[in-house]
Amino acid sequence: MKVCLQTYGCQMNKLDTALVDSALKQAGFNLTDSVKDADVVLINTCSVREHAEQRVLSQLGHLKHIKESRPEMIVGVIGCMAQRLGEELLEHEAVNIVCGPIQIPKILSLITEAMNEKKKELAVSEKILKKSSDKENQALEEFESFYGLEEENIPSQAFVRVMRGCNNFCTYCIVPYVRGTEVCRPPEAIIEQIQKLANRGVKQVTLLGQTVNSYKYKQGEKTWSLADLLSAAGEIEGIQWLKFVTSYPSEEFFEDIMQVMADSEKVCKYLHIPAQSGSDKILKAMNRNYTAQWYLELLDKARAIVPGIAIAGDFIVGFPGETEEDFQATIDLVQKARYRNAFIFKYSPRPGTTADKRLEDTVPAEIKQRRNVELLAVQEKISDELSREFLGKEEIILVEGLSKKSHINSDDGKNHPQLVGRTETDYIVVFNCPVSLAGEFVKVKITRTSPLTLFGELAE
Numbered sequence: 001m002k003v004c005l006q007t008y009g010c011q012m013n014k015l016d017t018a019l020v021d022s023a024l025k026q027a028g029f030n031l032t033d034s035v036k037d038a039d040v041v042l043i044n045t046c047s048v049r050e051h052a053e054q055r056v057l058s059q060l061g062h063l064k065h066i067k068e069s070r071p072e073m074i075v076g077v078i079g080c081m082a083q084r085l086g087e088e089l090l091e092h093e094a095v096n097i098v099c100g101p102i103q104i105p106k107i108l109s110l111i112t113e114a115m116n117e118k119k120k121e122l123a124v125s126e127k128i129l130k131k132s133s134d135k136e137n138q139a140l141e142e143f144e145s146f147y148g149l150e151e152e153n154i155p156s157q158a159f160v161r162v163m164r165g166c167n168n169f170c171t172y173c174i175v176p177y178v179r180g181t182e183v184c185r186p187p188e189a190i191i192e193q194i195q196k197l198a199n200r201g202v203k204q205v206t207l208l209g210q211t212v213n214s215y216k217y218k219q220g221e222k223t224w225s226l227a228d229l230l231s232a233a234g235e236i237e238g239i240q241w242l243k244f245v246t247s248y249p250s251e252e253f254f255e256d257i258m259q260v261m262a263d264s265e266k267v268c269k270y271l272h273i274p275a276q277s278g279s280d281k282i283l284k285a286m287n288r289n290y291t292a293q294w295y296l297e298l299l300d301k302a303r304a305i306v307p308g309i310a311i312a313g314d315f316i317v318g319f320p321g322e323t324e325e326d327f328q329a330t331i332d333l334v335q336k337a338r339y340r341n342a343f344i345f346k347y348s349p350r351p352g353t354t355a356d357k358r359l360e361d362t363v364p365a366e367i368k369q370r371r372n373v374e375l376l377a378v379q380e381k382i383s384d385e386l387s388r389e390f391l392g393k394e395e396i397i398l399v400e401g402l403s404k405k406s407h408i409n410s411d412d413g414k415n416h417p418q419l420v421g422r423t424e425t426d427y428i429v430v431f432n433c434p435v436s437l438a439g440e441f442v443k444v445k446i447t448r449t450s451p452l453t454l455f456g457e458l459a460e
């Protein structure tokens with residue numbers, strides 16, 4: 001049996017796909033990159049912006065054509081879009097299985113049933129927004145064996161989910177409606193998983209959560225925070241770098257987390273902490289619970305505790321009611337924050353969210369586009385200045401593998417394969433070096449920079 005897995009969306013989705021990959025391989029399936037060879041096609045979907053959903057729908061149109069000549073092929077839609085559209089998606093001619101993110105651990109039995117019983121399978125959560133009850137927590141424990149599966153797509157690196165869902169309900173965001181409210185995994189399960197990864201030779205672990213810094217797990221008298229998890233994981237021999245994404249701007253545990261970053265050589269000095277807007281009016285309408293000034297002071301705190309920390313952010317431009325003045329406030333914030341990188345998105349109304357129900361999408365598409373380009377240009381200048389500070393310096397990087405493009409080597413004019421890796425502050429570094437070093441730490445001398453990538457040579 002051959003399975004083709006396709007993924008849209010965030011790191012959380014990539015991790016879910018990697019775990020499905022691992023579960024299916026254990027069950028005897030072979031993986032293929034080609035839909036044409038596949039007996040089963042699983043599409044892991046994203047609902048955060050409309051564009052991501054449209055790409056999935058056009059892929060389903062393509063699969064419908066293929067199924068005309070191979071009707072026995074099973075097509076499953078898994079992840080956020082499956083949860084959001086449920087039955088509606090199951091009615092699509094190409095689709096056999098619809099499975100929400102919380103039900104993904106059941107995917108093997110859903111495939112088997114769809115094949116044997118020749119009927120459509122639906123697995124989504126009905127009351128996804130109820131506060132995580134004991135039953136939900138039990139369900140999570142039931143799935144522990146799935147979350148603990150071993151995956152390693154990048155040599156020596158692994159992602160470990162510490163929680164799922166989100167309690168913040170930012171008014172524009174679909175995440176709580178498709179991934180449910182926050183449920184944290186027990187610390188011992190997380191630490192045991194990291195220990196197993198270390199035993200297998202994994203050197204870098206990234207802890208994942210929608211708001212990973214709000215990780216909280218009560219055990220008797222003690223409440224575990226992300227800072228406690230990082231300290232405990234830092235004790236594990238073999239693990240050399242620990243990263244975590246994404247953080248929500250909140251004071252709870254913030255100083256503790258920053259202090260562990262400052263004190264532990266293993267916790268990488270990188271913080272992804274989206275602001276979303278620099279206008280207090282828009283932040284309020286987004287239900288972000290902070291002001292621009294408070295957010296900037298939080299970044300100052302991080303920089304005071306962890307000198308050299310690299311900070312990244314996310315922004316939404318064109319949120320309902322965003323005026324030129326509000327947009328200017330976002331530009332001001334970006335200039336003051338001096339991010340190493342920022343991800344900028346155009347507001348996309350998501351059905352069922354508070355913003356979509358209560359606020360009109362007032363900013364025209366061309367203004368969203370113009371603001372996106374303008375903000376990117378402001379950030380690119382800052383990223384470029386920060387990158388240039390690396391010129392001539394030697395940086396330790398963890399090698400990921402071959403760079404997607406091989407770059408022309410100016411000395412001999414020939415195309416040489418080049419490798420790519422990342423620094424502890426998450427800068428991408430492209431350099432010449434033998435492929436056998438993938439998964440190893442190396443020292444690279446930086447000889448050229450661009451806003452988002454550093455280029456260099458292996459240092460002696």
Ligand code: SAM
Binds near residue numbers: 173175210274346347
């Ligand atoms: N949990 C993370 C957080 O709060 O930062 C990331 C959540 S979301 C998957 C990633 C980013 O998508 C958000 O930070 C936000 O900038 C963007 N986003 C979410 N909903 C959006 C929407 N409706 N339109 C445009 N961008 C959106």
Ligand code: SF4
Binds near residue numbers: 167
């Ligand atoms: Fe969405 Fe806000 Fe939760 Fe991030 S914090 S996942 S933007 S609701």
